Amino acid sequence: MNQLILSTAALALTAGMAMAETVRLGTEGAYPPYNFINDAGEVDGFERVLGDELCKRAELTCEWVTNEWDSIIPNLVSGNYDVIIAGMSITDERDKVIDFSQNYIPPATSAYLALSADTDLKSGPVAAQTATIQAGYIAEQGMTLAEYATPDETVAAVRNGEAVAVFADKDFLVPIAEESNGELVFTGDEPSLGGGVGLGIRESDTELKDKFNAAIQSMKDDGSLNALITEWFGDKALLF
Amino acid sequence: MFQYCAEPKTLEGLIWLSCYLTNEKHQLLYGSLGTVLLLMAIVAPVAMLFGFGGAVAARSHLLPVRLFGKGYTSMVRGIPDIIFFMFVPIALDQLFELIRHKIKCPDWTDAIWQGSDFVVCAEAKLPLSTSPQYVHEIYGFSLAVLAFSIVFGAFAANVLYGAMQAVPRAQLETAEAYGMTRRQAFRRVLVPQMWVFALPGLSNLWMILIKATPLLFLLGVEDIVYWAKELGGSKTSQFAYPHPDWRLFYFMALLVYYLSMTRLSEIVLGRLSQRLSRGQATFAGEQQRKAAR
Amino acid sequence: MSCWDTLLQYGLRAVGIGENLLPKTDFTLCQHVVLIGSGLIWNIYFGVLALIFGFFLANALALAKASANPLLRKPAEWFIFVFRGSPLFIQFFLFYETFVLLPRTGIEIPLGFTTITLATSWLTKAWAGALIVLFLNTSAYTGEIFYGALRSVPKGDLEAADAYGMHGWRKFRRVIWPTMMRLAWPAYTNEAIFMFHATTLVYFSGFPAFSQMGDSLYYATYFASKTFNPFIAYPVIAAYFICLTMLVIFSYGLVNTYLNRHLPQNMRTKIRLRPQVIR
Structure with a gap:
């Protein structure tokens, strides 16, 4: 079960979607500036803002849940939440078990x-x-x-x-x-590992993956993703 | 919390501390003290129930029931409780979903285990993915409670089984001689008498339960250990209250909390045992009688 | 790859001998059994050493707590209260956090004519630091058991010793102590069992694992988090611990028989396993 839950429902309800699907976003909450618990006890950070925006664009109702890092994949797989948004790099090893959306942070060092x-x-x-x-x-x-x-x-x-x-x-x-x-x-050196940071989604959830892929693409296209990366990671951060 | 806390970075000294210790995150810490107490308040009676069932099963005349009872009571001796806590909640979660799946979606044809995914139909999910956040919280907490209850039920079964054996055999034989059935003798003679024998073991169990609550952290419930780690870790100026690594202080506070909890319980249980021994034909009861004379 | 190869590769992985990298994909049951079994080395190491050292301190604590001198009694009482009254989990955290605060270069102790430097860096390693915590913890629990046994040494035995003209150290060594051990042994057996169980907390509570060398639970969770299947790794470690428990019961049973050898059959204290000393 290993589930740390925060009662912070991100209400991304937009007009015209009365029956929105509830999607639960799982994060770690201990990796600033990607994600952390702020002094008000809520999930905060780059991924909080990004996740809320993605949900708005994909017309989903999203809720935030925190989970310890070492069991974050098993709990996605067993269905305790639907998406991992925790600064998780895309790797082949993980890709065998779960699916990744396209990356929302370029392969970083x-x-x-x-x-x-x-x-x-x-x-x-x-x-x-x-x-x-x-x-x-x-x-x-x-x-x-x-x-x-x-x-x-x-x-x-x-x-x-x-x-x-x-x-x-x-x-x-x-x-x-x-x-x-x-x-x-x-x-020392600064190797570039993995294929960038992406959302982790269950392999059986192809529909959800498509929705998020589209939302990430739209943020890449209009430049808002780059703006967000600069806001949280500074001017030197890699952009798309 | 206080008006003057609006701009924490400008504050210093005790005022800073008073704001820091009352911010929302600390209030979550204080709230989690309640979570721990709630866990104990629920686990204690449920585990007693499980334990009673286990002890009765272990005394059963039917071989399969007796084997089940014996197996249940002895499992905690062989296997560390932490392993149960790691395993039981996931296993229970999947078991519940599997049962619901079989009932609610009989027409489902896909495999349930797809590679590493455990896929049941949407109606069988626990809790339903559409349910509000608090349902998920309650479900997670209930699984933790259930895991604790199963483990502590096994401990309690040991104690109660021992207490049942400790009731003098002659008492039961006399009851049967009076024409009571086994069931009647059990209810009217054995159960009322066993509590005195069970109390030392049960008080000990309560102390064990207090000391086992930090393991909630391993079950992924946001308990005091989680918040102590989270709050104590060093904070950059991204946070309103930056500070270096203070985990030592937080764990000191936890130590004091646990010590006072066990001390308080010791005192209360000591009084209770004195009260129960009053007028009993046991060593302690005899001592009280002599002291009063 | 046969299971024998796996055994050669990973049989001693937990102590750093063998293949450096842990298996990453295509996990076999054999790998589960071998790696978790190799982690068990640490559980046995912690359990055995803590119990051996703890036995001596526990005797001292029991005697100190029974002493009439408050200078001895009070510290012993507090020691036992603090370690029995708080969760082992918290004790691990606290000790680790304290150990890392000690200066890395060591503590210098001036002795007047010379200065000795006390090395401290090894304290933060699990093999030493966690062992110290487990040792202190089991000493407190065992000390309380021994103290209880000391207080229930039958009056008749003491009077008999007096009648034989024994007193002081001789009386203690030949009469009080053997009886105390005999009375305490069943409860002490339980303590030993739960001590071994408690060793699984080491890598869960502060002390980091170096080069992926950990105890059996470390490897069990490693597998569970890689395969996402709790139904293999945890039963394997459970089976190991059942065997370990049987071994403890057997060896403590031998000592118990020895301690009771002089008594008639029906008066011997039997080891009754009760979960009374879990942390």
């Missing part, structure tokens, strides 16, 4: 954040969140992987010296690096 720029990444454990493509990458590169359940803990592990670096989406790390007053700096 992952980066290492460490206490000093000349850190030897092979010298000690590198922190990554359990069951992310970054964790898989670290294991495949033959580095020592230290797994943590939440993104926040991976950063904490570098601060307290538990790991030599944290490896995560660069967009997630940029604000942390900026606010650390030089304590944390980027180091």
